[in-house]
Amino acid sequence: MLVITSLVILSTQPTLAADLFAAGKTTIKETAGDGSAVENAILAAGAIGAAAGGFMSRNWLGAVGGFAGGMIFWEVVKPLVGLA
Numbered sequence: 001m002l003v004i005t006s007l008v009i010l011s012t013q014p015t016l017a018a019d020l021f022a023a024g025k026t027t028i029k030e031t032a033g034d035g036s037a038v039e040n041a042i043l044a045a046g047a048i049g050a051a052a053g054g055f056m057s058r059n060w061l062g063a064v065g066g067f068a069g070g071m072i073f074w075e076v077v078k079p080l081v082g083l084a
Contacts, residue, residue, distance in 0.1 A: 025082065033083050046070045 019025075032038040046067055054063030078084045 029083060034078075039083075042074065043071070046074075 030036070050063040050067035050070075053066065054060045057063070
């Protein structure tokens with residue numbers, strides 16, 4: 001009985017714990033969140049990479065498709081990692 005009671009009490013304790021990374025999360029959201037310089041740099045690097053790939057391979061459809069795929073990936077992943 002003591003073991004069961006201990007397990008029940010211990011299973012509820014994580015919900016009462018403080019978030020140790022709360023300050024870090026807000027800093028990361030401000031640095032790399034929506035409209036930040038980091039996000040613009042990521043998108044600019046993707047555009048430059050797509051342009052370079054298009055010039056070197058003459059496969060403009062693939063370059064534009066790769067850039068569009070990267071944009072879609074970024075917009076899908078951003079909320080999953082907590083940046084949106």
